[in-house]
Amino acid sequence: MKYSGNIEKMRSNLADEVQYSLPIGDSLILMEKLIGKQISLHFLNQINCVSCGKKTNKSFGQGFCYNCFVNAPEASECVLHPDKCKAHLGISRNMEWSVNHCLTQHIVYLANSSNLKVGITRKSQVPTRWIDQGATEAMIIAETPNRHIAGTIEKFLMQYYSDKTSWQAMLKGNPKPVDLVGEKTKIRELLPNELKKYLIDCNDIAQINYPINKFPVKIKSETFDKTDRVEGELTGIKGQYLILDNSRVINIRKHRGYLVEISY
Ligand SMILES: [Zn+2]
Structure with a gap:
């Protein structure tokens, strides 16, 4: 073929x-x-x-071509730095795009890819985002009404957790399992009150096996x-x-x- x-x-x-x-x-x-x-x-x-x-x-x-990389909303700064998203203030490269991509429900998650990491994504991107990163297990810890708040929680948690995957280590094998529920309990202690309210009680863990x-x-x-x-x-x-x-x-x-x- x-x-x-x-x-x-x-x-x-x-x-x-x-x-x-x-x-x-x-x-x-x-x-x-x-x-x-x-x-x-x-x-x-x-x-x-x-x-x-x-x-x-x-x-x-x-x-992207260079022009779109500089101007297209899907290549905005907030894609890489969600805490800097300003769509909730009415500021973006394209508000119509932001209404669907930034001002929608987002989640903060813990995933085990090459290592334990924190990340955020649109709720509709679960479990795609985890699979794209090669995670073997993942859990939603918080749900927020927009990208900015999810990014703010992630930024806070980056003091304690990596936000990166080592793609070489991820490809060489599966990481040791992590106690995601235990980590979420720790996060509940760490988060300031104004962010704690976005934590969700559900502790469902996605297990992901790759071919x-x-x-x-x-x-x-x-x-x-x-x-x-x-x-x-x-x-x-x-x-x-x-x-x-x-x-x-x-x-x-x-x-x-x-x-x-x-x-x-
Ligand atoms: Zn282009």
Whole structure:
């Protein structure tokens, strides 16, 4: 089979094992079905901005042309720094976008990816966000009416918890389980009163298993900025990474908007 088109980040579905599909042009390829098989990804030397569609020689901020990176609301400062979101004050690159992306219910979560980390996302992005980060377990700790408050809670908790995943460690294996309920109890003690009111009582934990035959050992990261062909046996998928034989990995999300031909 052969497909070509601009690729987007993989979509996922939480089942016993995560089910992944890769959007390419107008098609959707079920990726976990290709594990154990030979696949070939061929970059056709064209990148189209994921926001405006125009050709761009270089991708900024995972898929944008420079103009959109600077102006598009989906590349706003508040995407990376939620506590700096000003949409609740009526200030944003595009208020219509912010109404749907910033002024909606958000959650603060603890996730175990390579390590225990704190993060935030829109409530509608659960469990997608956790899967994209390669977390093996995650729990919602707070729900807030907008992005700014979630970001403020996260910023406070960053004194005690990392907000980062080590992608190499995440890909090399699964982390030791963490007592997420115990951590939430600690957080209840730590948070100032004006933020404590957003904590939720529900302690449901999402357990996430990834389709992996073989973890990479000494990781070699492939990118279409250095080579136009990545091929071999697909041995697993975790986060937004395809894992290939000989410990090679490729971050699909980083290549949003790249024009690629895939065959298997
Ligand atoms: Zn653009």
